[in-house]
Amino acid sequence: MTPKKKKGSGKDQGRRRTSASSAEPSSVVGHRTSASSVEPSSSKRPKLGVTIAGIAMKNPVMTASGTFGYGTEFTRFFDLNALGAIIVKTVTMHSRQGNPPPRIVETPGGMLNSIGLQNVGIDAFLRHKLPFFRSLTTPLLVNIAGKSLEEFATLSKRLTDVEGVAGIELNISCPNVAGGLDFGTDPALTYEVVRAVRQATSLPVIPKLSPNVADITVIARAAADAGADALSLINTIVGMAIDVRTRRPKLPGATGGLSGPAIRPIAVRMVWEVARTVKLPLIGIGGIMTGDDAIEFFLAGASAVQVGTASFLDPLASVKVLAGVEAYLTRHGFDAVTPLIGTALPPHRETE
Numbered sequence: 001m002t003p004k005k006k007k008g009s010g011k012d013q014g015r016r017r018t019s020a021s022s023a024e025p026s027s028v029v030g031h032r033t034s035a036s037s038v039e040p041s042s043s044k045r046p047k048l049g050v051t052i053a054g055i056a057m058k059n060p061v062m063t064a065s066g067t068f069g070y071g072t073e074f075t076r077f078f079d080l081n082a083l084g085a086i087i088v089k090t091v092t093m094h095s096r097q098g099n100p101p102p103r104i105v106e107t108p109g110g111m112l113n114s115i116g117l118q119n120v121g122i123d124a125f126l127r128h129k130l131p132f133f134r135s136l137t138t139p140l141l142v143n144i145a146g147k148s149l150e151e152f153a154t155l156s157k158r159l160t161d162v163e164g165v166a167g168i169e170l171n172i173s174c175p176n177v178a179g180g181l182d183f184g185t186d187p188a189l190t191y192e193v194v195r196a197v198r199q200a201t202s203l204p205v206i207p208k209l210s211p212n213v214a215d216i217t218v219i220a221r222a223a224a225d226a227g228a229d230a231l232s233l234i235n236t237i238v239g240m241a242i243d244v245r246t247r248r249p250k251l252p253g254a255t256g257g258l259s260g261p262a263i264r265p266i267a268v269r270m271v272w273e274v275a276r277t278v279k280l281p282l283i284g285i286g287g288i289m290t291g292d293d294a295i296e297f298f299l300a301g302a303s304a305v306q307v308g309t310a311s312f313l314d315p316l317a318s319v320k321v322l323a324g325v326e327a328y329l330t331r332h333g334f335d336a337v338t339p340l341i342g343t344a345l346p347p348h349r350e351t352e
């Protein structure tokens with residue numbers, strides 16, 4: 001059985017904890033652990049389903065915004081119904097061409113990007129990109145960014161009650177556009193933008209937090225207080241690379257967003273800190289390349305993960321991460337992913 005896709009209702013969305021759903025684990029992922037390599041023997045496949053912010057997902061592996069295009073680019077590699085959820089590139093009020101090239105620089109253990117939110121804009125998204133997702137059983141979360149509270153609210157309204165939209169991820173953390181970080185680095189502005197969106201839509205609202213702050217728990221708390229249903233973290237970390245031959249920054253705009261394995265320990269630490277601070281379900285992002293990487297995030301308190309940069313190296317990365325998660329659970333005798341969540345947290349969680 002595959003879960004019925006939530007068709008953008010969400011009217012009863014309050015704050016919800018993650019729960020194991022009755023959804024069956026994906027059957028599309030690559031390898032299974034052979035029975036002989038399983039530690040405590042378990043004949044049944046573990047339950048991978050999670051429900052986050054009221055959205056039932058058949059497993060906790062999602063794709064990260066900006067690293068999975070509009071989904072269709074990946075259909076020749078695997079069945080997108082295998083994923084827990086799909087998050088598309090940030091959508092803005094109007095189409096954007098993005099920043100001038102070069103927009104990507106390779107770095108040790110990661111990459112710097114300065115794409116600049118290139119996207120087709122909300123009208124073209126709704127008309128040309130969204131219909132494809134209606135053919136999937138995998139829920140779609142639409143990631144949005146506005147230049148003002150009004151734009152965030154308008155975008156949210158445009159997505160509300162639209163068939164095929166299960167929730168909204170708020171990009172308040174883009175380091176590559178003017179003002180892109182403003183909302184996500186000031187707790188008062190975070191509160192205002194989340195509240196504005198909360199009031200504008202009945203859909204689940206998931207702010208995506210920036211790591212470019214002194215204390216991410218302050219921002220997380222502001223988002224929770226304003227009515228967020230879950231939190232995604234982290235976006236990229238502002239970084240820079242200089243060409244020693246030309247003695248100029250490698251990116252035209254000088255700085256970019258660092259992603260990939262290099263940022264994973266920072267992301268895990270931030271999830272761990274936020275999990276001790278707010279009660280909301282967390283979606284962990286940052287340098288996840290394998291199933292074990294994802295497990296680290298679950299142990300730190302995330303209820304789901306997103307795979308980003310890894311998909312550039314291997315278009316099958318997200319389903320391989322999923323297969324790795326399932327293999328870990330089987331190997332260690334867990335019958336579901338949910339018992340792992342927050343296991344590495346101190347026994348007494350500080351809550352809001």
Ligand SMILES: Cc1cc2nc3c(=O)[nH]c(=O)nc-3n(C[C@H](O)[C@H](O)[C@H](O)COP(=O)(O)O)c2cc1C
Nearest residue numbers: 064065066090113171234235259260286287308309
């Ligand atoms: C090329 C590129 C484009 C991205 N574009 C977006 C975007 O449009 N919106 C957004 O919220 N995050 C964007 N991100 C951030 C990712 O979604 C993710 O938060 C970040 O890369 C960390 O995860 P990773 O290390 O697995 O890539 C982008 C990342 C990369 C590498």
